[in-house]
Amino acid sequence: ETIITLNKAKIKIWVLTGDKQETAINIAYSCNVFEDEMDGVFMIEGKDSETILQELRGKMKPESLLESDPVNIYLKKKPKRTFTMPEELPRGDYGLVINGYSLAFALEGNLELELLRTASLCKGVICCRMTPFQKAQVVELVKSMIKAAHIGVGISGQEGMQAMLNSDFAFSQFCYLQRLLLVHGRWSYNRMCKFLSYFFYKNFVFTLVHFWYAFFNGFSAQAVYDTWFITCYNLIYTSLPVLGLSLFEQDVNETWSLHFPELYIPGQHNLYFNKKEFVKCLIHGIYSSFVLFFVPMGTIYNSERSDGKDISDIQTFCLIVQTSLIWMVTVQIALKTTYWTMISHFFIWGSLGFYFCILFFLYSDGLCLMFPSIFQFLGKALSQIWLSLILSVILCVIPAFGYQFLQPLVFDRINHCKTRPPQVRVRTKLKHPSLRRSAYAFSHKQGFGALITSGKTTKTKPNKKNSFPVKKKESSDISTRIVAFQEKSISGVPSTIPLKF
Amino acid sequence: MAMNYNAKDEVDGGPPGAPGGTTKTRRPDNTAFKQQRLPAWQPFLTAGTVLPTFFIIGLIFIPIGIGIFVTSNNIREIEGNVFMYYGLSNFYQNHRRYVKSRDDSQLNGDRSALLNPSKECEPYRRNEDKPIAPCGAIANSMFNDTLELFLVANESDPTLTLIPLKRKGIAWWTDKNVKFRNPPGTESLKERFKDTTNPVNWLKPVYELDPEDEDNNGFINEDFIVWMRTAALPTFRKLYRLIERKNDLHPTLPAGRYYLNITYNYPVHSFDGRKRMILSTVSWMGGKNPFLGIAYITIGSISFLLGVVLLVINHKYRNSNNTADITI
Numbered sequence: 001e002t003i004i005t006l007n008k009a010k011i012k013i014w015v016l017t018g019d020k021q022e023t024a025i026n027i028a029y030s031c032n033v034f035e036d037e038m039d040g041v042f043m044i045e046g047k048d049s050e051t052i053l054q055e056l057r058g059k060m061k062p063e064s065l066l067e068s069d070p071v072n073i074y075l076k077k078k079p080k081r082t083f084t085m086p087e088e089l090p091r092g093d094y095g096l097v098i099n100g101y102s103l104a105f106a107l108e109g110n111l112e113l114e115l116l117r118t119a120s121l122c123k124g125v126i127c128c129r130m131t132p133f134q135k136a137q138v139v140e141l142v143k144s145m146i147k148a149a150h151i152g153v154g155i156s157g158q159e160g161m162q163a164m165l166n167s168d169f170a171f172s173q174f175c176y177l178q179r180l181l182l183v184h185g186r187w188s189y190n191r192m193c194k195f196l197s198y199f200f201y202k203n204f205v206f207t208l209v210h211f212w213y214a215f216f217n218g219f220s221a222q223a224v225y226d227t228w229f230i231t232c233y234n235l236i237y238t239s240l241p242v243l244g245l246s247l248f249e250q251d252v253n254e255t256w257s258l259h260f261p262e263l264y265i266p267g268q269h270n271l272y273f274n275k276k277e278f279v280k281c282l283i284h285g286i287y288s289s290f291v292l293f294f295v296p297m298g299t300i301y302n303s304e305r306s307d308g309k310d311i312s313d314i315q316t317f318c319l320i321v322q323t324s325l326i327w328m329v330t331v332q333i334a335l336k337t338t339y340w341t342m343i344s345h346f347f348i349w350g351s352l353g354f355y356f357c358i359l360f361f362l363y364s365d366g367l368c369l370m371f372p373s374i375f376q377f378l379g380k381a382l383s384q385i386w387l388s389l390i391l392s393v394i395l396c397v398i399p400a401f402g403y404q405f406l407q408p409l410v411f412d413r414i415n416h417c418k419t420r421p422p423q424v425r426v427r428t429k430l431k432h433p434s435l436r437r438s439a440y441a442f443s444h445k446q447g448f449g450a451l452i453t454s455g456k457t458t459k460t461k462p463n464k465k466n467s468f469p470v471k472k473k474e475s476s477d478i479s480t481r482i483v484a485f486q487e488k489s490i491s492g493v494p495s496t497i498p499l500k501f
Numbered sequence: 502m503a504m505n506y507n508a509k510d511e512v513d514g515g516p517p518g519a520p521g522g523t524t525k526t527r528r529p530d531n532t533a534f535k536q537q538r539l540p541a542w543q544p545f546l547t548a549g550t551v552l553p554t555f556f557i558i559g560l561i562f563i564p565i566g567i568g569i570f571v572t573s574n575n576i577r578e579i580e581g582n583v584f585m586y587y588g589l590s591n592f593y594q595n596h597r598r599y600v601k602s603r604d605d606s607q608l609n610g611d612r613s614a615l616l617n618p619s620k621e622c623e624p625y626r627r628n629e630d631k632p633i634a635p636c637g638a639i640a641n642s643m644f645n646d647t648l649e650l651f652l653v654a655n656e657s658d659p660t661l662t663l664i665p666l667k668r669k670g671i672a673w674w675t676d677k678n679v680k681f682r683n684p685p686g687t688e689s690l691k692e693r694f695k696d697t698t699n700p701v702n703w704l705k706p707v708y709e710l711d712p713e714d715e716d717n718n719g720f721i722n723e724d725f726i727v728w729m730r731t732a733a734l735p736t737f738r739k740l741y742r743l744i745e746r747k748n749d750l751h752p753t754l755p756a757g758r759y760y761l762n763i764t765y766n767y768p769v770h771s772f773d774g775r776k777r778m779i780l781s782t783v784s785w786m787g788g789k790n791p792f793l794g795i796a797y798i799t800i801g802s803i804s805f806l807l808g809v810v811l812l813v814i815n816h817k818y819r820n821s822n823n824t825a826d827i828t829i
Contacts, residue, residue, distance in 0.1 A: 218595075222596060297734065300733060314733045341539040341541045383785065398804060408546075
């Protein structure tokens with residue numbers, strides 16, 4: 001079941017084992033690494049490089065023999081830098097089986113690439129009869145060429161603690177892998193992406209205001225903020241909300257994550273934080289800094305307080321810009337947070353309140369706290385400050401708000417899953433009823449092997465109905481199958497020998 | 502590969518058959534916090550929340566903007582207090598080196614700072630081997646024109662009536678009473694500033710800024726304080742004098758011809774600066790500044806328009822999505 005779920009999340013499964021080929025294939029079928037509905041299963045059994053090359057190429061992509069193929073071009077030129085496998089989409093579900101002997105040839109030189117390319121197009125790959133060294137070689141090959149992020153997961157079991165000690169994650173049962181990937185892995189990716197894009201945005205806004213101010217202060221690098229504000233901004237005022245976001249954020253709860261493995265796919269394709277997202281973040285930051293500077297500037301330009309005194313001095317200007325900035329980034333993170341726990345509320349609103357407390361403290365002339373003075377200062381200019389603040393915050397938030405609304409409507413439809421109940425999975429028609437598979441988990445090299453694998457001895461399967469709910473297929477449950485085979489050479493009468501494992 | 506254990510490590514049951522003792526498990530606690538099941542509110546932006554928000558923003562901003570704009574433009578009648586400002590253009594009081602060039606502890610009356618100004622004031626720190634009080638470029642460039650306003654009685658009678666200009670009450674209360682202080686002492690102000698010299702560009706020393714009023718002399722001279730509050734933009738205005746409202750029913754500045762007399766001490770041509778004089782009244786919102794009003798009206802209308810556009814888009818896409826395939 002774990003493997004079925006992982007397959008739905010478009011995770012490809014490679015099995016590297018030392019078992020014999022037939023054993024490995026049968027186990028693959030029983031674990032759903034290979035399925036009966038797959039379009040084809042290719043066996044690489046060549047005994048020398050040439051045959052293997054032909055098998056690898058000819059079977060999957062006949063056009064890979066052409067000159068214009070990128071891998072061919074690469075092989076001809078032999079550049080020094082490593083070659084990143086281009087992403088190719090297969091035209092159906094395929095499986096690949098290769099044994100250790102052929103693998104020895106396939107891991108040399110040019111054939112490495114061919115093997116990798118062919119194998120990447122397959123949904124599941126079985127490498128059987130492998131030596132431990134070959135296992136390491138294959139892992140290295142995949143890691144270096146495809147540049148996939150890698151973690152090692154060890155399953156602690158009876159065989160000892162070796163796997164566990166060498167891995168990043170360790171647990172005791174294979175089915176926990178599902179949770180690790182689909183729930184925690186996905187959440188982690190989601191959180192990381194939100195954190196990154198928010199952090200960049202926050203600092204772009206903070207810094208780019210100085211770019212706009214430079215035009216008005218003779219390009220002298222005069223800061224728009226108090227020195228204390230600059231010190232405390234990243235450290236105190238905005239650190240806790242971001243921490244809250246990256247610890248507690250969940251876009252979908254765990255039940256839904258497990259139910260819809262397809263939600264894992266954005267992580268595989270780097271959809272939530274890539275160059276495009278970064279540029280979006282940058283543009284949003286530039287726009288926000290523009291608003292953040294020019295709205296306060298327009299407010300104080302040639303204007304006074306209600307008692308006639310100036311408010312167009314640097315201190316007031318800094319105050320307006322700072323406060324607007326803090327409000328703006330707070331509202332932005334409030335928009336980004338989709339999972340509001342009590343702690344999130346506390347962090348976000350608490351940081352804002354903390355800013356105001358510090359503000360009152362610092363602006364009470366620090367040294368001698370004279371309360372009438374503070375309120376007098378702030379009070380007289382209050383209306384303009386608040387009006388300017390509200391205007392700049394709303395102006396910044398409108399585009400983000402609108403975009404966040406449009407995105408699920410127009411751009412991606414995964415959110416539809418959230419609003420609808422889980423659909424009954426419709427079983428597709430079997431493409432290849434697996435007559436070629438035998439019921440035997442163990443194989444014979446000679447003797448009755450050919451007889452068994454010819455499929456003449458399998459039990460006929462009951463007809464499948466189309467409205468099957470999600471369940472393991474009966475035919476794949478080998479362990480309870482009873483085998484009957486014919487022994488022609490001994491007597492004309494068939495005898496059954498029950499075999500149970 | 503790391504050798505560290507993750508918190509999600511689980512060892513179910515541990516070694517079987519441990520005689521008598523409790524089996525140690527590394528299973529994390531099944532609390533809501535550790536299992537990430539904290540009760541939470543999960544807002545979801547639907548058309549039902551976003552569209553009304555846009556319309557509401559539009560409906561609120563437009564009246565506010567109109568209100569502000571009307572208030573701002575209504576500042577016309579010269580009744581109530583009238584404020585006289587001097588304005589400067591192309592004068593970068595917000596240049597970084599300029600802004601740093603002051604000594605706040607000296608201005609707060611600290612005796613040691615008076616005689617030994619801070620290094621930030623360079624090169625306006627010492628002159629003729631004496632410390633400058635007040636030091637720094639900001640103080641040195643203080644505006645020292647004198648403006649006087651006269652009312653011409655009528656066409657036939659050219660006598661000029663001096664309009665009384667109040668020179669106190671123009672600086673911030675906090676500045677005047679907390680930030681700026683004269684050096685302490687009981688002797689006369691001149692004595693207290695004994696070993697210092699006036700800034701290079703000043704015509705008279707700091708203790709002669711207003712000899713008639715002890716409360717407006719020295720560092721606490723309000724013109725000086727107003728000047729020391731550096732402006733944020735290169736075009737700014739500073740409060741110069743106050744024309745107080747008369748107690749009777751006459752307007753503060755009756756209609757007629759006025760005569761402005763300027764004692765020109767402050768050269769601005771060298772850096773292509775401009776000087777001007779502004780007379781203004783104020784409202785609850787401050788002086789005449791149409792920016793906020795116009796901005797609110799604009800943003801309100803844009804928001805409203807966006808609401809309409811999003812409504813149309815929502816309608817179109819929702820209809821097409823209803824017939825779309827569900828499975829991904």
